[in-house]
Each structure stands twice: as structure tokens, then as C-alpha cells.
Amino acid sequence: xxxxxxxxxxxxxxxxxxxxxxxxxxxxxxxxxxxxxxxxxxxxxxxxxxxxxxxxxxxxxxxxxxxxxxxxxxxxxxxxxxxxxxxxxxxxxxxxxxxxxxxxxxxxxxxxxxxxxxxxxxxxxxxxxxxxxxxxxxxxxxxxxxxxxxxxxxxxxxxxxxxxxxxxxxxxxxxxxxxxxxxxxxxxxxxxxxxxxxxxxxxxxxxxxxxxxxxxxxxxxxxxxxxxxxxxxxxxxxxxxxxxxxxxxxxxxxxxxxxxxxxxxxxxxxxxxxxxxxxxxxxxxxxxxxxxxxxxxxxxxxxxxxxxxxxxxxxxxxxxxxxxxxxxxxxxxxxxxxxxxxxxxxxxxxxxxxxxxxxxxxxxxxxxxxxxxxxxxxxxxxxxxxxxxxxxxxxxxxxxxxxxxxxxxxxxxxxxxxxxxxxxxxxxxxxxxxxxxxxxxxxxxxxxxxxxxxxxxxxxxxxxxxxxxxxxxxxxxxxxxxxxxxxxx
Amino acid sequence: xxxxxxxxxxxxxxxxxxxxxxxxxxxxxxxxxxxxxxxxxxxxxxxxxxxxxxxxxxxxxxxxxxxxxxxxxxxxxxxxxxxxxxxxxxxxxxxxxxxxxxxxxxxxxxxxxxxxxxxxxxxxxxxxxxxxxxxxxxxxxxxxxxxxxxxxxxxxxxxxxxxxxxxxxxxxxxxxxxxxxxxxxxxxxxxxxxxxxxxxxxxxxxxxxxxxxxxxxxxxxxxxxxxxxxxxxxxxxxxxxxxxxxxxxxxxxxxxxxxxxxxxxxxxxxxxxxxxxxxxxxxxxxxxxxxxxxxxxxxxxxxxxxxxxxxxxxxxxxxxxxxxxxxxxxxxxxxxxxxxxxxxxxxxxxxxxxxxxxxxxxxxxxxxxxxxxxxxxxxxxxxxxxxxxxxxxxxxxxxxxxxxxxxxxxxxxxxxxxxxxxxxxxxxxxxxxxxxxxxxxxxxxxxxxxxxxxxxxxxxxxxxxxxxxxxxxxxxxxxxxxxxxxxxx
Numbered sequence: 001x002x003x004x005x006x007x008x009x010x011x012x013x014x015x016x017x018x019x020x021x022x023x024x025x026x027x028x029x030x031x032x033x034x035x036x037x038x039x040x041x042x043x044x045x046x047x048x049x050x051x052x053x054x055x056x057x058x059x060x061x062x063x064x065x066x067x068x069x070x071x072x073x074x075x076x077x078x079x080x081x082x083x084x085x086x087x088x089x090x091x092x093x094x095x096x097x098x099x100x101x102x103x104x105x106x107x108x109x110x111x112x113x114x115x116x117x118x119x120x121x122x123x124x125x126x127x128x129x130x131x132x133x134x135x136x137x138x139x140x141x142x143x144x145x146x147x148x149x150x151x152x153x154x155x156x157x158x159x160x161x162x163x164x165x166x167x168x169x170x171x172x173x174x175x176x177x178x179x180x181x182x183x184x185x186x187x188x189x190x191x192x193x194x195x196x197x198x199x200x201x202x203x204x205x206x207x208x209x210x211x212x213x214x215x216x217x218x219x220x221x222x223x224x225x226x227x228x229x230x231x232x233x234x235x236x237x238x239x240x241x242x243x244x245x246x247x248x249x250x251x252x253x254x255x256x257x258x259x260x261x262x263x264x265x266x267x268x269x270x271x272x273x274x275x276x277x278x279x280x281x282x283x284x285x286x287x288x289x290x291x292x293x294x295x296x297x298x299x300x301x302x303x304x305x306x307x308x309x310x311x312x313x314x315x316x317x318x319x320x321x322x323x324x325x326x327x328x329x330x331x332x333x334x335x336x337x338x339x340x341x342x343x344x345x346x347x348x349x350x351x352x353x354x355x356x357x358x359x360x361x362x363x364x365x366x367x368x369x370x371x372x373x374x375x376x377x378x379x380x381x382x383x384x385x386x387x388x389x390x391x392x393x394x395x396x397x398x399x400x401x402x403x404x405x406x407x408x409x410x411x412x413x414x415x416x417x418x419x420x421x422x423x424x425x426x427x428x429x430x431x432x433x434x435x436x437x438x439x440x441x442x443x444x445x446x447x448x449x450x451x452x453x454x455x456x457x458x459x460x461x462x463x464x465x466x467x468x469x470x471x472x473x474x475x476x477x478x479x480x481x482x483x484x485x486x487x488x489x
Numbered sequence: 490x491x492x493x494x495x496x497x498x499x500x501x502x503x504x505x506x507x508x509x510x511x512x513x514x515x516x517x518x519x520x521x522x523x524x525x526x527x528x529x530x531x532x533x534x535x536x537x538x539x540x541x542x543x544x545x546x547x548x549x550x551x552x553x554x555x556x557x558x559x560x561x562x563x564x565x566x567x568x569x570x571x572x573x574x575x576x577x578x579x580x581x582x583x584x585x586x587x588x589x590x591x592x593x594x595x596x597x598x599x600x601x602x603x604x605x606x607x608x609x610x611x612x613x614x615x616x617x618x619x620x621x622x623x624x625x626x627x628x629x630x631x632x633x634x635x636x637x638x639x640x641x642x643x644x645x646x647x648x649x650x651x652x653x654x655x656x657x658x659x660x661x662x663x664x665x666x667x668x669x670x671x672x673x674x675x676x677x678x679x680x681x682x683x684x685x686x687x688x689x690x691x692x693x694x695x696x697x698x699x700x701x702x703x704x705x706x707x708x709x710x711x712x713x714x715x716x717x718x719x720x721x722x723x724x725x726x727x728x729x730x731x732x733x734x735x736x737x738x739x740x741x742x743x744x745x746x747x748x749x750x751x752x753x754x755x756x757x758x759x760x761x762x763x764x765x766x767x768x769x770x771x772x773x774x775x776x777x778x779x780x781x782x783x784x785x786x787x788x789x790x791x792x793x794x795x796x797x798x799x800x801x802x803x804x805x806x807x808x809x810x811x812x813x814x815x816x817x818x819x820x821x822x823x824x825x826x827x828x829x830x831x832x833x834x835x836x837x838x839x840x841x842x843x844x845x846x847x848x849x850x851x852x853x854x855x856x857x858x859x860x861x862x863x864x865x866x867x868x869x870x871x872x873x874x875x876x877x878x879x880x881x882x883x884x885x886x887x888x889x890x891x892x893x894x895x896x897x898x899x900x901x902x903x904x905x906x907x908x909x910x911x912x913x914x915x916x917x918x919x920x921x922x923x924x925x926x927x928x929x930x931x932x933x934x935x936x937x938x939x940x941x942x943x944x945x946x947x948x949x950x951x952x953x954x955x956x957x958x959x960x961x962x963x964x965x966x967x968x969x970x971x972x973x974x975x976x977x978x
């Protein structure tokens with residue numbers, strides 16, 4: 001920004017721009033993240049000898065490949081052929097001397113046939129053949145039919161959420177039920193849309209599960225305030241909580257939605273990041289329910305989202321994702337199609353990564369063994385780090401956290417000394433934000449304060465990913481916490 | 490869509506979803522395009538022996554690589570190494586036996602160093618090093634300084650327009666001046682935002698240039714209606730018109746904006762698609778103006794957009810783009826940053842294509858010769874086709890079109906016989922839409938009717954790209970038009 005501009009001179013000012021954009025909050029890339037980037041830049045320049053750390057750990061965002069995680073070879077080999085199809089005519093490639101197995105070549109040919117070029121726009125909804133692969137994946141996962149016509153590829157799952165909320169939010173009184181704590185994409189988008197967030201608290205005492213009582217209470221309150229509640233969002237496995245919901249909880253939510261005529265938005269981007277129990281999709285639970293009680297739940301409208309950014313894929317930068325619509329009126333689906341058309345199409349290489357995520361090498365195919373090995377190693381690494389971090393947190397005074405269940409995060413509660421609360425107040429910060437800034441300044445570890453996700457009044461948390469390699473940084477956290485508690489005792 | 494769903498059964502209906510989404514119109518991917526896809530699918534299945542054509546020509550959208558255009562080798566070679574960095578360790582790659590020159594390898598290494606992995610999220614605004622390259626490109630192009638801090642990479646130029654309009658449109662009375670005819674991204678986005686489109690007509694008689702008189706008139710009318718006019722959009726070179734504005738016209742617009750305190754949004758995605766004269770950027774014209782009249786135009790706020798989808802790059806599917814802000818208040822820029830953060834970051838491979846577009850191989854570098862040859866051939870091919878189409882239109886009765894100047898489109902006027910107008914009315918269609926449907930049914934050529942872009946009451950047009958190879962399809966158009974005129978004479 002060129003300096004010297006004062007507000008009176010510009011047409012646009014904080015006071016006259018879109019107040020709903022201004023009201024939006026998105027802490028995952030907020031002030032803490034910006035400060036951590038400044039530290040990182042300083043260290044990269046060889047400066048920062050005065051800093052008490054020599055590396056910055058971005059534990060604020062689930063961005064595996066910015067840290068340790070290597071991409072899965074099959075995906076990237078195919079992608080390289082899609083970018084440079086001339087390689088497909090080269091003998092070294094075809095004979096495998098560059099590491100390209102036959103199934104890599106075949107997949108690249110198949111995907112190219114579908115899109116002609118990854119540099120061409122596809123259909124707005126995504127290439128039909130890729131959507132077919134998604135539908136088949138959903139069928140295998142759930143044991144129920146799925147049609148490519150109901151699958152919409154998206155720009156990460158985030159653009160899918162943005163699309164759905166844009167179409168549903170009709171007026172300022174429209175209410176969307178959102179879990180608290182939540183990934184702030186939901187509240188930020190509702191702010192921008194000038195619609196109402198109807199928050200329902202997750203039950204920390206029950207491993208951050210959904211509480212039907214809390215949902216009902218929140219719904220009743222919203223209705224009494226004149227809110228036209230239209231949808232309920234669930235993030236499963238949870239972000240930031242890491243909770244993995246059992247089938248019974250999912251069915252309860254679906255029954256509640258059916259009774260109260262709510263659209264269900266199921267954010268299932270962490271569906272393969274599950275350490276305890278088994279992932280159950282909302283789609284499967286819905287079909288099960290429909291089978292158990294014929295006729296009773298036929299008309300639930302469900303949108304389920306998935307992404308290439310999480311799981312063992314971790315291809316955040318490729319911005320791949322999809323959502324499946326179940327039970328939506330065709331005319332409403334047509335409006336969704338029109339809305340996404342305005343932005344033309346999701347990135348085509350991202351669409352290809354979606355295709356490969358849902359249709360990876362199969363047992364017996366040449367690339368299978370390496371794929372399986374890489375996939376399993378990433379899963380194991382994530383689990384090990386989750387537990388290492390969990391053990392570290394258990395040792396910290398006033399820090400409490402449940403056993404890791406899923407997703408990429410831990411979300412511990414912190415009980416802060418009174419003096420720390422006072423100091424935070426003095427500095428004009430929420431107490432957990434204050435704590436996280438202190439942590440960043442002392443350790444170089446960037447996390448996100450619980451306030452960024454929402455939490456019960458008077459409780460404090462922070463979210464950390466467990467993606468960073470090594471155990472050094474967890475030791476930094478333990479040491480920082482001791483010093484912090486000492487300072488404010 | 491599963492059939493049998495009736496409106497009374499679903500929560501969401503056409504009547505209760507977001508009316509602003511419903512009101513949006515985006516004809517480029519509308520009913521005509523959907524019908525052409527159905528024809529294409531039919532032909533692909535080996536059906537469609539009954540159709541009077543054997544190929545579908547998508548002349549409705551500037552999508553070069555879906556048609557004849559090959560990607561530029563340098564871009565794609567680098568991209569393949571970014572996707573599969575293991576190739577960088579392979580001797581066949583390093584020795585050039587796979588066609589990879591030294592500068593390809595160096596560029597891939599440089600870009601990878603900047604982002605770590607193309608599968609990682611970058612900064613929301615785009616990787617800083619890539620933004621540096623953009624700033625240097627702008628400096629070379631205009632001869633005036635540019636800073637990477639003011640450059641925002643985007644998801645194609647479309648998401649940039651979406652971002653800017655989201656931030657500027659504060660209330661239903663906010664007005665944005667939009668040229669008519671226009672690329673419907675503008676009117677569609679303003680519909681979604683429930684803001685007012687303040688249309689100003691381009692001057693068809695003056696090769697679709699801007700008319701200050703028309704702009705003033707439209708502005709005055711809007712003000713008299715209580716519209717809070719905040720910005721003026723210009724598409725240069727024009728879409729759908731193909732017009733390329735002279736420096737004087739651009740300065741007139743800037744002066745008008747300064748006088749009336751309007752933000753200027755310059756959509757310059759066709760900046761390299763210029764056949765007549767030379768492209769002058771709004772940024773350059775602004776800096777020239779500021780030099781000519783010191784102090785008078787210091788505080789204009791200008792946002793200029795560019796894209797990897799057009800030009801000789803044509804990498805639509807990669808969704809690369811950027812915008813540069815000039816004169817924006819830092820607090821407003823911070824809100825723009827926050828807004829784009831909610832969707833995390835533009836696709837990283839698309840960001841890399843932006844970097845290469847603005848920083849292509851230089852003379853003397855190993856890839857230069859091939860790059861230059863490919864680039865020039867694409868330019869020449871586009872120009873030749875534009876003129877071939879222009880010549881064909883000149884032969885058609887009642888069709889008028891100016892000499893091709895730029896962009897990827899021709900936008901002829903059509904004078905239709907009275908009987909055709911009556912028949913269109915009977916079928917409930919605008920006359921040019923009726924004409925375009927007839928054209929599609931008879932020739933397989935998909936265009937967009939003038940109504941999709943806006944036009945003066947009572948005038949009719951259609952937009953066609955000149956991307957499709959060969960001359961056969963232009964002959965199909967000539968024949969169709971003759972038959973059409975015959976039928977409705």
C-alpha cells in the first residue's frame with residue numbers, strides 16, 4: 001500500500017464499504033497468522049537472531065504439504081502427464097524408466113480424453129466422467145446408489161459451502177444452524193450474506209459430540225426471535241474439535257432436520273482422518289434411516305461436501321472438492337448450477353485430483369503397492385503425532401484435551417490464571433488470543449485461539465494441527481506453558 | 490436429479506431460495522450452451538444421424554484449448570515438473586533428452602522454492618514471489634512503478650471481479666456503472682449482491698467505443714433515481730464487442746471517474762488480443778494523466794484485472810488471474826484481503842501459470858525461440874480467423890460488423906425480417922435468441938444472443954468467438970443465414 005492516503009481522500013473507506021464483508025471474521029488467517037508470516041520472512045532473510053526460536057511452525061492451518069507431508073506419487077505422476085501430454089509420446093515414459101507405471105499412463109490418457117486439455121474450461125459442474133467416478137466412490141463407501149448428475153465439483157469444499165449458503169440464504173431473517181466451535185468459513189460466509197447464524201453448542205464433556213438438547217434449545221430460541229431456520233450444518237469429523245460422530249448421533253440430527261424441515265449440510269472433508277471408530281456419512285445414515293422407517297424420511301434435503309485438501313491426499317493448493325445433493329428440487333439444483341456457472345468452472349487439475357482421490361489405484365494394479373504404502377504411512381504419521389501432542393498436553397497444568405479421534409486438530413481447553421485474564425483485558429484481547437500471541441512470540445508456533453471458532457462464554461481453547469514433523473515443537477509448547485503459568489501465577 | 494419430487498415436499502423451492510441468485514442471468518452458459526452439450530453428447534455416442542451437422546462448434550465461450558489451440562510448451566513443461574518434482578532428479582530430464590531445456594528446469598526450481606509444493610495453500614493473496622513477477626510485468630508494460638503488495642492473485646479474473654464488487658456494494662442503492670453490451674459476469678454478480686447496475690451504452694457506430702455523453706447521461710439518470718454510484722467498470726479490449734480503446738477514451742473515463750468520485754474497475758483480460766493499434770492500460774493512462782496535470786488525479790482508485798485464460802496463453806482451466814489495486818485505502822485493502830482469505834487461496838498451479846505468463850522466456854534463453862514461435866503462431870491464427878469470419882459476415886444479408894480490433898469475439902448486428910420477429914415472439918424468445926437457437930439446430934454452432942450481454946432496445950446481435958479451426962463452420966453459418974432469411978422473407 002502506498003502510504004500517505006487518508007480516509008477523506010478515497011472513495012472507499014471502512015465506513016462506506018459493504019458492512020457485511022467488514023463484519024466477517026476469519027481468524028484462521030487473521031492477525032496471528034500474519035504475525036507468524038512476518039517472523040518467517042525475518043528468519044528467511046537470515047535476520048531474527050533476537051528471536052527465541054529458529055523456525056516458525058504453522059500449526060494454525062491444515063496445510064500438510066507446507067510442512068512435512070509428501071504428495072502421493074500416483075496423483076502427481078498422472079498430473080505431470082496431464083500438464084505435459086507430450087511426455088505420453090516419449091519412450092522413456094512409456095517404458096517406465098522415469099518411474100511411470102502403466103496404470104499412471106492409462107489414467108492420464110483417460111482423464112485427458114475426458115477434458116481434452118487441463119487448460120480448457122470444463123462444464124461448470126465439473127467434467128461428467130469425473131463426477132461419475134465420485135458417484136461410484138459414494139456408492140462403494142455407503143452401499144447406496146449415487147448419480148453423477150447430483151455431484152458438483154467445486155473449488156475446494158469452501159466454494160461448495162459458499163454456493164450452498166448463497167442459494168439458501170434468502171433474507172436477513174434466514175437462519176442457518178452452525179455448530180460451536182466451528183470452522184469459521186460458516187460464520188464468515190453468513191456474515192457476508194447478512195443471514196443469521198443459529199449457533200448450537202457441541203458437548204465438550206462428551207468428546208465434542210452433538211447434543212440434541214442443545215440443538216433443540218438453540219432452534220427454539222431462534223424461532224422465538226423470528227428467525228426462519230432453513231438448514232443445519234454439521235462438520236464430521238469435527239473442525240476444530242476432531243470429534244468423530246457415531247451413527248446414532250447422525251441419525252438424531254437427521255430426524256431433527258426432518259421434523260423441523262431443515263436442509264442438512266454435512267461437511268465431511270475429514271472423512272478419512274478417523275482414528276477411533278469408523279466414519280459414517282450422512283448420506284449412508286439417511287439411507288439407513290429411510291430403510292428403517294419407510295416413508296418417514298423420504299424428503300430430507302442433504303448436501304454432503306468433500307475435498308482433496310485433507311485426508312491422506314492433502315492437496316490443498318490444487319483446490320479440489322465436490323458436493324453431492326440428495327433430495328433437492330430440480331429447479332433449485334438448476335439455480336445452483338447457474339450460480340456456479342458465473343465463475344465458469346473449478347480448476348481442472350483440481351478436478352483430476354478429485355477423480356484420483358475417489359478412484360485410486362486398485363489392488364493388483366502396478367501403482368497400488370506404492371500408493372498403499374504412502375497412504376498408510378501418512379495415516380500412521382498423523383496418528384502418532386496426534387498422540388504425541390495429546391501426551392504433551394496432558395502434562396500441562398490447566399490444559400485438558402480428549403483422546404484424538406479424527407480430523408487434523410486438537411482443541412484443548414485452557415484454564416488461565418486470573419492475572420493472565422487481567423493482562424489480556426488490559427491489552428484488549430480475548431484471553432485465549434492473548435495466550436496464543438504469547439505462544440507465537442515465545443515458540444514460533446502459530447495456532448488459532450478458541451475465540452476464532454466460538455466457544456462457551458468464559459471457556460478458553462486453542463486449535464493446533466498435528467501436522468508439523470518432529471517432537472521438538474511440542475517440547476517448545478510444554479516449556480512455554482510452564483513459563484506462562486509461572487509468570488501469571 | 491431423482492424424479493418425482495414436487496415442490497410442496499422440499500424445504501427449498503424456487504419461491505423461497507435467495508431471490509437475488511434467482512434473478513441473476515448468465516447466458517454464456519445458459520440454455521443454448523446446455524442444448525449444444527446435448528447435441529455433442531448425442532454425436533459422441535454415435536447417435537445423431539438425424540442431425541444436419543456432424544460436429545458441435547462451441548463458439549459461445551472463449552475456451553481456446555477446448556478447440557484447436559495447443560498450450561504453450563514452456564508453461565506446461567514447467568507445470569509438469571511442479572506436479573512431479575521427482576523428475577527434477579532424473580538424468581533424462583536434466584540432460585534434455587525429454588525436451589526440457591535448462592531454463593525450464595530452473596524455472597520449476599524457482600517456483601517450487603517459492604511455494605514448497607503446488608499442493609500447499611499459499612498466502613491468500615498469492616505467493617509473494619509470483620506477485621513480484623506480476624509487479625515487474627506491469628512496470629515493463631506501463632513504464633511506471635508497481636508493488637507486489639498491491640497485487641492480488643485470483644481464481645481467474647472472475648473471482649477478482651466478484652471480490653471487488655462484494656467489497657464495494659454496500660447496500661441496495663449502491664450503483665456500479667457497467668458497459669452495455671457487457672460480459673454478463675458483471676450484471677450477474679450485481680444481481681446476486683442486490684446492488685444496482687447502472688448501464689451505459691457503448692457506441693456501436695464508433696466501433697463500440699466509450700461515449701462520454703452516454704456515460705454522463707446514465708450517471709445523471711442514476712443519481713436522479715437516488716442511486717449511490719460508486720464505481721465504473723470498463724472492459725478493454727471489449728467483451729463481447731472486441732473494441733480496443735484509444736488512450737484518449739481511457740483518459741476521458743478516468744477524468745469522469747475523478748470528477749464524480751468513482752472507483753475504476755478495468756477488466757483488461759484481453760490486453761494481448763489486440764489486432765489494431767496498441768493496448769493502453771488504465772494504469773498507464775492514469776499515471777500519464779497524473780504527470781500531465783499534477784495534483785489533479787492523485788486520488789483515483791483503480792483496480793485492473795488480468796487472466797491466464799485469454800491472450801495467447803489460453804489456460805482457462807487453470808483458473809489463474811490477478812488484480813492490481815492503485816490508490817485504495819490500506820484499511821479497505823485489508824478488508825479485501827480478509828474477504829479472499831475466507832476461500833483460502835487461488836489454485837497454486839494457476840498462480841504458477843500467472844508467473845510464467847508475466848515472466849516468459851527471454852531472448853537468448855533456451856526456451857525463447859519455441860515460445861516465440863508458438864506465441865506468434867497463435868496470434869496470427871486468431872487474427873486470420875477473425876478476418877475470415879468478418880469476411881463471411883460481410884456477405885450475409887442484414888448482418889453488419891466492424892473490422893476485428895481485439896479480444897476473441899465478433900459481435901455482429903443482425904436485422905431480422907418481420908416474420909422472424911413474429912415467430913420469435915410466438916415462441917416466447919427474444920429475436921436474437923430465436924435466431925441463435927435456429928443457428929445451433931441447423932449448424933451445430935453455439936453462439937450467445939445479444940440479449941445475454943445487453944443491447945439497445947430493438948437492436949439484435951450475437952457473439953461468436955473466432956477460435957474454432959477451419960473455415961467449414963463459417964460456411965455453415967453463411968448457408969444457415971441464407972436459408973433463415975429465405976424462410977422468413
